[in-house]
Amino acid sequence: MSGHQNIIIDIEHVSKSFGDNQVLKDISLYIREGEFVTLLGPSGCGKTTLLRMIAGFLEPDEGTISMKWDGKAGNPDFKDVAGIPPHQRPLNTVFQRYALFPHLDVYDNIAFGLKLKKVPKDEIDARVRKVLKLVSMSDYEDRDVESLSGGQQQRVAIARAIVNQPKVLLLDEPLAALDLKMRQDMQIELKEMHQKLGITFIYVTHDQGEALTLSDTIVVMNEGRIQQIGTPTDIYNEPVNSFVADFIGESNILNGTMVRDRRVSFIGHEFDCVDEGFGENSPVDVVIRPEDVIISDKTEGAQFTGRVKSCAFKGVHYEMYVDTDSGNELQIQDYDAFEPGTEVGMSINPDDIQVMRKERTENVVDCEIIDSTHIELFGETFECAPFTPGPDGHYRARFPFSKVELWDHEDEGVTTGEVWFILYKGDHYHLTVRTDSGEYVYVDTDDIWDKGDLVGISIQPGDIIVESQDGQEK
Numbered sequence: 001m002s003g004h005q006n007i008i009i010d011i012e013h014v015s016k017s018f019g020d021n022q023v024l025k026d027i028s029l030y031i032r033e034g035e036f037v038t039l040l041g042p043s044g045c046g047k048t049t050l051l052r053m054i055a056g057f058l059e060p061d062e063g064t065i066s067m068k069w070d071g072k073a074g075n076p077d078f079k080d081v082a083g084i085p086p087h088q089r090p091l092n093t094v095f096q097r098y099a100l101f102p103h104l105d106v107y108d109n110i111a112f113g114l115k116l117k118k119v120p121k122d123e124i125d126a127r128v129r130k131v132l133k134l135v136s137m138s139d140y141e142d143r144d145v146e147s148l149s150g151g152q153q154q155r156v157a158i159a160r161a162i163v164n165q166p167k168v169l170l171l172d173e174p175l176a177a178l179d180l181k182m183r184q185d186m187q188i189e190l191k192e193m194h195q196k197l198g199i200t201f202i203y204v205t206h207d208q209g210e211a212l213t214l215s216d217t218i219v220v221m222n223e224g225r226i227q228q229i230g231t232p233t234d235i236y237n238e239p240v241n242s243f244v245a246d247f248i249g250e251s252n253i254l255n256g257t258m259v260r261d262r263r264v265s266f267i268g269h270e271f272d273c274v275d276e277g278f279g280e281n282s283p284v285d286v287v288i289r290p291e292d293v294i295i296s297d298k299t300e301g302a303q304f305t306g307r308v309k310s311c312a313f314k315g316v317h318y319e320m321y322v323d324t325d326s327g328n329e330l331q332i333q334d335y336d337a338f339e340p341g342t343e344v345g346m347s348i349n350p351d352d353i354q355v356m357r358k359e360r361t362e363n364v365v366d367c368e369i370i371d372s373t374h375i376e377l378f379g380e381t382f383e384c385a386p387f388t389p390g391p392d393g394h395y396r397a398r399f400p401f402s403k404v405e406l407w408d409h410e411d412e413g414v415t416t417g418e419v420w421f422i423l424y425k426g427d428h429y430h431l432t433v434r435t436d437s438g439e440y441v442y443v444d445t446d447d448i449w450d451k452g453d454l455v456g457i458s459i460q461p462g463d464i465i466v467e468s469q470d471g472q473e474k
Contacts, residue, residue: 007068008033008167008200009054010078014063016049020438023049025224027063031217033167036194036201038211041221042247047204048172050221054202055093055170056086067091068167091168092161100145100156106132107141110160117164131159134193151182158193168200175210187213208248212236220244241359242430245287246423252293252330254426256286256355264355267426268326269304271348275355285356290319290333292352295344302345306330308338322346328426363404363442367397367466375466378457379437380415384464394469401430401444403463406455413456417441419449433457 009031016024024046031037039047052058053065059082068078069090081089100109107128114124132138135155140148145156154174161169171190175183191214194201205211211218212232220227220235220243228240239245242253256266258278264271266286278284299305306324313319318337322330322344330346338344368376369389375382377397384397410416420440421432431443433455441457449455 006032006034007078009068009202010064010066011050011054012064012066014050014053014060014065016046016053016058016061023224024053024060027224027226029219029226029229031168031200031202033068033200034198036191036203036214036216038203038205038215038218039221040205040208040211040218040247041227042206045221046224047206047221051093051170051172051202051204054168055091056081056084056089059083090166091170092164092166093170093172094154094157094161094174095172100153100160102144102146104145105141106137106143106145106148106156109145109156110163113160113164127163127165128159131163134162134196135159136189149182150178151186154178154186155189158190162193162197162199166199168202169197171201171203173204173206175207176205183210190214212248220247222247238354239287239356241356242285242287242423243421245285245354245356250290250331250333252288252290252426253423254286254288254328256284258282258284258355262350264353267304267324267328267330271303271353272350273353273355274350275353278355278357283358283361285358287354287356288330288348288352290331291317292348293330293332293334294347294349295320295322295332295334295336295338296346297338297342297344299343299345303347305343305345308340308342308344310340311337313337330426360442362401363397363399365397365439365441367395369393369395369466373461375464377464378415378417378435378439378441382414382459382464383461384466385462387466390468395466396469398465398467399459399463401442403459404433404441404443405458405460406431406433406443406445406447406449407458408455410454410456413458415457417455417457419451419453419455422449422451 007030011027011029014024014027039050041047053060064080066078066080110128111124132141135158137155145153175186187210215232218232218235219229222243228235228244235248245251245253254266256264258264259270260280261276262273264273304325306322309321309323311318311320317333317335320332320338322332324330365377370376370381373383373386375384375397407413415435417433417435419431420434423430429445433441433443435441
């Protein structure tokens with residue numbers, strides 16, 4: 001048990017695989033009563049699988065999911081729900097595809113679950129009319145559901161879920177099928193419903209704006225793992241790694257060096273910042289939000305200068321791309337427009353510089369020894385720098401991001417893979433490539449690739465250093 005107050009769901013060390021594909025990896029998370037929690041991440045990150053396990057449609061391979069029935073955390077009523085079917089759990093689910101009954105009108109769709117439970121007719125009528133009012137559908141009870149708009153059908157689906165008075169409402173991308181304006185309107189209504197009902201909402205989406213608008217707590221997921229848990233403000237202003245910074249809103253993510261406490265170097269200049277504890281002359285990632293760069297047509301007194309490449313009106317602000325005096329490109333948002341070709345001065349306040357520890361500084365991959373100049377890497381044979389194999393047999397290969405070569409034609413490389421994630425670092429791209437063996441290789445390149453591109457992968461022998469797992473180079 002997590003040991004926190006007011007927990008309604010406690011998820012501890014949950015993992016789940018489908019065949020050889022592990023979609024959830026050691027997930028631990030607790031959810032408080034009355035909280036609006038959003039599971040946020042790209043397609044395939046595991047968020048819907050986690051929601052379906054909470055609902056009871058799937059069972060975890062490892063770990064436990066516990067829920068509070070009527071008691072408090074720690075007593076027998078707070079129990080592991082393994083084996084308990086969905087209809088016996090104190091929750092309801094709203095799906096992306098609504099799952100309304102086409103042969104029933106609005107009233108009977110909402111009342112369906114209550115009738116199955118043999119709730120008295122007068123109580124059914126009172127509860128149905130109450131939720132119809134709550135979802136602004138009071139005049140629609142006799143309507144055929146297939147005659148309703150997408151937004152109206154979504155309201156009926158929500159009403160059918162909440163009429164059963166669940167302790168937890170699960171929502172699996174419920175607004176994905178709506179157009180932009182209707183989706184924005186429904187976001188406001190969902191937030192108001194949550195406040196009125198006071199029950200726990202667990203919401204799945206890949207839409208960052210939706211998560212920021214609706215949530216009390218956001219759980220950012222990627223590749224089956226939780227990357228960060230926090231309030232929308234925390235997630236936006238204090239991302240823990242480059243994935244979160246890139247996924248939540250727009251960001252300039254740049255290579256930097258922590259000179260010392262409260263002093264960081266990036267884009268060829270040193271800046272004051274508020275971060276401490278990174279050591280001296282340590283490689284770091286630096287995040288600058290586009291709205292936090294102060295831009296002016298006056299270069300005197302600016303921290304650095306540049307020239308505007310492009311300027312586009314975005315409705316509330318202008319979005320500009322500026323080539324800085326160090327050769328980096330920055331995205332900047334400002335209420336004033338600066339035309340392409342304009343020389344500008346720029347500054348950044350210390351509070352607006354977010355420093356993050358680098359997740360990695362080079363590729364480090366477990367490998368098998370074939371002989372003194374060949375290893376098995378990513379399921380294929382790679383030539384490497386000569387080394388002397390030792391008796392322990394546990395080795396890893398190290399090689400720089402910039403020394404991985406990608407090819408348009410898969411048969412040109414030693415092995416193959418798919419471009420999985422792309423991060424622009426101001427003057428180059430940092431790619432995550434998922435190899436056919438299921439492992440990842442990280443690549444720095446000036447070439448432009450698209451997510452999903454199939455590529456050949458090769459590394460020159462002199463760029464692969466083999467070492468034993470205890471760190472001794474061989």
